[in-house]
Amino acid sequence: MSINFSNSYRDLGEAFSQNILPDPVAQPELLLWNESLAKALNISFTNTFNATTNKEQENDLLAQYFSGNRLLEGSKPIAQAYSGHQFGQFNPQLGDGRAHLLGDIADAQGQRWDIQLKGSGVSHFSRQGDGRCALGPALREYIMSEAMFALGVPTTRCLAVVMTGQSVYRERPYAGAIVTRVATSHIRVGTFQYFAARDDVESLKKLTLYSIKRHFPALISASDDKAINPEQVLAFFSAVLAKQIPLVLSWLRVGFIHGVMNTDNTTISGETIDYGPCAMMNDYNADTVFSSIDRNGRYAFGKQVNMMQWNMTRLAETLLPLLSGDEDERVAQLQPLLTQFHQDFEQGYLVMMAAKIGIDEPIEGDASMLNELIALLKKYRLDYTKTFTALTASLSGSAIEAPLVDALNEWLPRWHARIDDFKVAAQQLMRKNNPVVIPRNHHVEALLERCQESDDLTELHQFLAVLRQPYTLLDDTTKYQDAPIDGDKGYHTFCGT
Template sequence: MTVHFPFQNSYSALPDSFFARVAPTPVAAPRLIKLNRPLALQLGLDPDLLETPEGAAILAGKTVPEGADPIAMAYAGHQFGHFVPQLGDGRAILLGEVIDRDGVRRDIQLKGSGPTPFSRRGDGRAALGPVLREYIVSEAMFALGIPTTRSLAAVFTGEHVIRETALPGAVLTRVAASHIRVGTFQFFAARRDTEAVRRLADHVIVRHYPGLRDLERPYHALLAGVVERQANLIARWLLVGFIHGVMNTDNSSISGETIDYGPCAFMDTYNPSQVFSSIDEMGRYAYANQPRIALWNLTRLAECLLPLFSDEQEKAVAEAQDILGAFTETFSTAYQAGLRKKVGLFTERDGDEALIQDLLDAMAKNQADFTLTFRKLGDAAVDDSADARAQFMEPAAFDEWAGRWRARIALDSQSATERQAAMHAVNPMFIPRNHRVEAVIQAAVNDDNYAPFEELVKVLAKPFDDQPAYTAYADPPLPDQRVLQTFCGT
């Protein structure tokens, strides 16, 4: 049998200015590293066929499957606040779209599949390490319940790529609700091509916000919809200690998914100013800055949509500002509700926000592990001797706060075991610890050993379960294991 992708290609049916048609560059000797079998089934694909040499050749870009219409998408973007009028897919090629088992249209894209007209002198390839990182973290985010692009497969190319040194090459097959970004709108707005902006907005509404099509002001509603999704997304990032690392407008998805896992990381010790990305020298995209940057990015989207709002500039600006004004409240509502769940509060009372902020302040001062503090707090709901206090350099700081917390949770009617179960359902035991991800990458790159990768992916697929056989994966790094910087895949 032949591998079959039931492709539909709505984006490549848009005008030629939206993309460049380009085929993947064949690779020497593709070898499948990992196929996400459950995702393949969800997409209506045959995982057994994808695991054959023919499937590996398609997933590596050596063979273009029937029905594909390969394109590199055009977009612009603000990178660390500086506008670049043309970026585009420099090392990614969209093969096409499929309708999954739930009726949702999904892009299937090859990342690291060779140069495109947007490569800007780059080789268009990806090294093995960043491919494994994106596979691990994107699938972990999915398991955590956070909207995200997903990873269908990782394939070794049999070739090397040149970065600082020669590194083994790989291709990631990425699946997304779409790859349309704030920067996609900016690409056309910068060229004052209002008709293209309108065409793109109409496409986005049909694909992601179909309920808006018949409204009197669909473009206003589109901006409001993206604002709402982004506000909720960033709240969910903060609730698990995730730092994107490079929140440029070209990495801000219109669908509301997390996209482009470059120098991303999860915090170990809680620090609102935490930065891991080696290219974020000024801390623009630090953990606590992410809500502010998301609103900044959304403001850039609003600027693109102004001509669709009104011919009167002042009126259009006022309407956009009114819509953008909802971001802060939407984010705060989602974030505070999530924090209440993390500390086991079932009702909302005066003083809750201050109580939770006192915990966060104590965690920052005492270098408490973000993930384990909240997880162990769930255990402390049923056992006073649980070791949440062990996360603090000065355990007395936790004891003082815990006394007030116990008085507060006593005001709710739920039992201790109900509270623990509810807290464990939102406070993961396992996250992609940076030192674990790095160890997996080193084993693969240096020793061609993928057993650690397989095990880590397995553990992270059940982040809220205790998994007694894998408790070491919950441990924070020892001092000599700490990862201080993460790096962009290019």
């Protein structure tokens, strides 16, 4: 297989990772292969497969490579080191306990991407874990990340899911699987915390310089690419902050609840990572939370902006040693950036919500109109996705169902008056921002259950085909638009480890 690997993160040195090979598995079998992603990454098989190679042989070879049984040419696998605040409690050593970074590759545009196996065995970061992943969580990551990508949400993606032929034990035995994750990098807030917690300033400098080169190369001058100065550190922090705003706002736009926004699950690239306890909101409620491990609602739907601000403050703390002046002076350099971050989030939220009701440029009075709508959504327990879908369709003359009309009867005239002069443009904007279908929790769970009981993937591919066009009504879309009858009462998601 022709993949032109670099191992740039490994080259940072032993302090950053452990050199370790994936643990072999018994009977790898390719279950899912993301052909469109492979093409986007410029992954070629021309040197591996020939005219006499049949599909079964191709899949067998892919299964060997993306289970870790065979090493791709140029790959030097590592387990990355990082720390993290987990539900507010700091753990100084987490790291890849069941993942192996195979290396990074460049696509046709020169953008670099990490290729990582997840569920591929233990490392010295495993903390008594088995290093494995069950089939259900692997499929969930594939489904959810593809859905999020199509929804326009910044996200990691999945290249492959391979069954291992071995069982993993959680509450009971489950079929094991390995998922191949693709990301612009796996550098987290927790990666910076790892070195800050050890007072390892030299490694912190090295990590920051690497991060700038990888994600924000415009901040590095060609004449000085081996060191960083305090001004570049501040510019780097500002750039990282800017990445988080569209990330979280896009979660709020589509009703996504991450479920485990720990600092080790917050990337500096602003990509959604870790689809374990995630879920989608049905009836609007800012306090909605489904994660079984989020017992106090720390990462509830409506708290995600505040928690990202909290996480970014933790990142700011790690960068203090790289700035000039005494501690107070260093804090004073970062504080205005965090203040601006808060203000940008507030303005961004207004613009995002305004777009959902067809307003491109909010003016005075729009915020109160939106707040009134949100209050009605909560009061009448209106379905978040269905409400905005109905409002969008109503601009083409589709009747709004009676329960929704009754709930919004005083609000609708105010909205119509606001957009009366630009209804066509308003509907076009709403169609871009309001999906007609999302990966509803009950459909995802039902499908995962069936996939774990049967090797028939017909329905999975049907579901994915719909989710990959979430703003278009296809023949099969209506099968997946319904809200759960019980409103997901008692529903819980789990991290999968």
